[in-house]
Structures are given as C-alpha cells and as structure tokens.
Amino acid sequence: MGILRRMHRALLVVLSLVLLSACGGQGNEATDLWENSVIRLANERGKLIIATEPTFRPFEWKNESDELVGFDIDLARMIGKELGVEVEFLSAAFTSLIPALVGGKADLIMSGMTATTERALTVSYTDPYFHTITCLLVSTSRAADVRSIADLNKAGRVIAVKEGTTGHFAAKRHCPNAKIVTTELENDAANEVAQGKADAFLYDLWSIRQHNKNHPDTTRVITTPVSREPYAIACRKGDPESIAWLNLVLRTMRLDGRLQELYEKYGLEDVR
Ligand code: GLN
Numbered sequence: 497m498g499i500l501r502r503m504h505r506a507l508l509v510v511l512s513l514v515l516l517s518a519c520g521g522q523g524n525e526a527t528d529l530w531e532n533s534v535i536r537l538a539n540e541r542g543k544l545i546i547a548t549e550p551t552f553r554p555f556e557w558k559n560e561s562d563e564l565v566g567f568d569i570d571l572a573r574m575i576g577k578e579l580g581v582e583v584e585f586l587s588a589a590f591t592s593l594i595p596a597l598v599g600g601k602a603d604l605i606m607s608g609m610t611a612t613t614e615r616a617l618t619v620s621y622t623d624p625y626f627h628t629i630t631c632l633l634v635s636t637s638r639a640a641d642v643r644s645i646a647d648l649n650k651a652g653r654v655i656a657v658k659e660g661t662t663g664h665f666a667a668k669r670h671c672p673n674a675k676i677v678t679t680e681l682e683n684d685a686a687n688e689v690a691q692g693k694a695d696a697f698l699y700d701l702w703s704i705r706q707h708n709k710n711h712p713d714t715t716r717v718i719t720t721p722v723s724r725e726p727y728a729i730a731c732r733k734g735d736p737e738s739i740a741w742l743n744l745v746l747r748t749m750r751l752d753g754r755l756q757e758l759y760e761k762y763g764l765e766d767v768r
Contacts, residue, residue: 533737534603535579542581546572547602549590551681553706554762555608555727567762568606571625574754578745589680591660594619597730604729604742608700610662611728620733622742624726625755627768630663632696632718633686633704639695645670645722648696656685656694663698666723682707690714700725702764 530536538544548568550556556566564585576583586602593605597619611621634642642648645666648655653674657664658681667676677694679685686707688694692714697707701719708717729746731738749755759766 529735530737533735533741534731535738535741538581538603539579543584544572544576544579544581544604545584545586545602547586547588547593547596547605548572548607549593550585550587551683552608552700552703554702554764556606567626567758567764568608570758570761572604572606574749575742575745590658591680594730597732600732604731604738606729608727609730610725611730612662612665614665615730618733619730620735620739621728621730622739623746624728625746626727626759626764627766628701628725628727629719629721629767630666630698630723630725631701631704631721632698633689633707633715634696634718635689635692635694636714636716637692642695642718644718644720645698649673653696654688654694656688656697658682658685658699661699662723662725663700667698670722686711686715698722 546568548556548564550558550564550566552566554566555568556564559565564587569585572583572585586596588596590607593602593607593609594615596602597605605619609615611624615621632642632645632648639648639653649671651673653671654677655667655671655674656677656679657667659678664676664678667674674695677685677688679688682697682699682703685694685697685699689697690707690711697704704717708715729742731742746755758764
C-alpha cells in the first residue's frame with residue numbers, strides 16, 4: 497500500500513472517531529434521555545395521556561353519570577398536578593393497553609396493571625403503588641368441594657378468566673388439566689360462575705370481593721393467594737428518566753400520606 501493511501505486511511509479513522517465522539521459522547525446521551533422522556537414531553541405539551549380500561553372497580557370505572565372515576569384516575573390526576581399538566585384518558589380493552597403504549601398512542605398505562613417479569617420485557621414499570629393477590633370466586637353449586645386452586649386442576653373443571661390478565665396466566669400455569677374460558681370483561685367471567693357455568697373465576701382480590709357481594713347466594717370466595725400482584729405504572733422502554741421522576745412522585749406521596757388517603761377513600765388495603 498502506498499504511503500499516501502495509508503495516510504488517507506489514517507485520516508479517515510481519525511475523522512470518524514472525532515465524529516463519533518461528537519454525536520455519541522456520554523454527556524449528550526444523558527441529555528437526550530431527558531430530552532426525549534415522556535415526562536418532559538408531556539410537560540412541554542401541557543398534557544399527559546394515560547391508557548386505562550375503565551371496568552376495574554375500584555381502580556377505574558364509569559360511574560352512573562358516565563364519568564371516569566377510581567383510585568388510578570385520582571392518582572393520575574395527582575401526577576398531572578405535580579407535572580403541571582392536564583390529564584387525558586385513553587380507554588381501551590385490557591389486552592390493547594400495552595400495544596397502545598408501545599405504539600405511542602398513550603404516554604403511560606395506569607389500569608390496576610400488575611408489573612410482571614414477562615410484561616417487563618416489553619414495557620418498563622415504576623415501583624409498585626399498590627400490592628394485592630389473585631384469588632378465587634367459586635360457584636356454590638358446581639364447586640362445593642373445592643378448597644384450593646389444586647382442586648380445580650382436573651378434567652371437567654371450568655375456570656373463567658379475563659383475557660390477558662395475571663389470573664389468566666395463573667390459571668394456565670396451575671390448572672393445565674382444566675378447561676379455561678376467557679372473557680373480555682370481568683363481569684362476564686363472574687357471571688359464568690354465578691350462573692353455574694364455570695367452577696371458579698381467578699382474578700384480583702378487590703374485584704372478586706365485589707362480585708361475591710353482587711352474587712352472595714351463588715358464589716363464595718377462597719382468599720388463599722394464588723399469585724402476588726404489585727400494581728405499577730407502565731412506561732415505554734428506554735425512558736429511565738420518566739421512571740425515576742414517577743418513582744420520586746410515588747415515594748413522596750407515600751411519605752406525605754397522600755397514597756394512604758387514596759387507599760382509604762377507595763376502601764383498599766395495601767398488602768405487602
Ligand atoms: N392486575 C391484573 C393484571 O394486571 C388485572 C388488571 C385489570 O384487569 N385491569 O393482569
């Protein structure tokens with residue numbers, strides 16, 4: 497190789513190194529993370545968009561006047577206040593929430609959503625703001641002999657679940673021998689049990705309690721935990737700045753008592 501050619505090569509290497517360090521230096525990457533974070537963009541835009549599925553009482557539901565209310569709705573508005581922006585809610589089916597977030601239609605998900613290790617491969621979660629369990633709503637007529645989830649793992653048993661929820665995943669894991677019936681809405685799953693078409697509905701404790709209140713004669717509750725459920729706010733991947741800011745807001749609200757007040761308003765108990 498001629499000397500000129502070699503020098504030309506060396507010059508190219510030096511040039512590309514200079515360019516690389518100018519575009520990808522550490523300082524710039526850190527600034528970019530904040531620049532592109534959902535929280536900063538929402539602040540600039542004056543609006544935070546929250547995806548939620550409004551059929552999960554007492555976390556989010558439509559009241560008699562068709563207003564969106566609940567624990568998550570209040571919490572979202574409190575976060576909006578901390579950020580100095582208005583909060584807009586995007587209603588979607590539970591299984592459409594993560595696609596809506598990933599597709600950029602919403603900034604965050606707040607929907608009584610459990611932070612699971614599997615979901616956390618697709619979205620990122622804040623620290624939990626509430627802890628509960630999944631348990632069983634059992635049919636008094638069909639499943640008088642059922643004492644635990646293990647009793648349901650038999651051919652002929654029918655378990656109702658809301659599609660794509662942690663109850664659905666737990667039913668598949670614990671009861672491969674049972675028939676699993678999925679519904680889009682929790683009311684339909686509860687009705688399967690109340691009408692004696694399913695042996696049990698596997699779902700989050702606070703909802704199960706309400707369905708039992710609605711159907712006191714045809715259902716009973718087995719409160720032995722089937723799984724642990726930490727509820728957290730979901731954020732798109734690659735946005736550690738938003739997660740850090742939201743975690744600080746949640747921690748501040750825990751310390752100054754605002755979170756506790758919200759639990760009490762909705763009759764909730766944080767079981768850690
Ligand atoms: N906590 C459950 C889950 O994340 C159910 C949530 C819901 O139905 N809104 O799967």
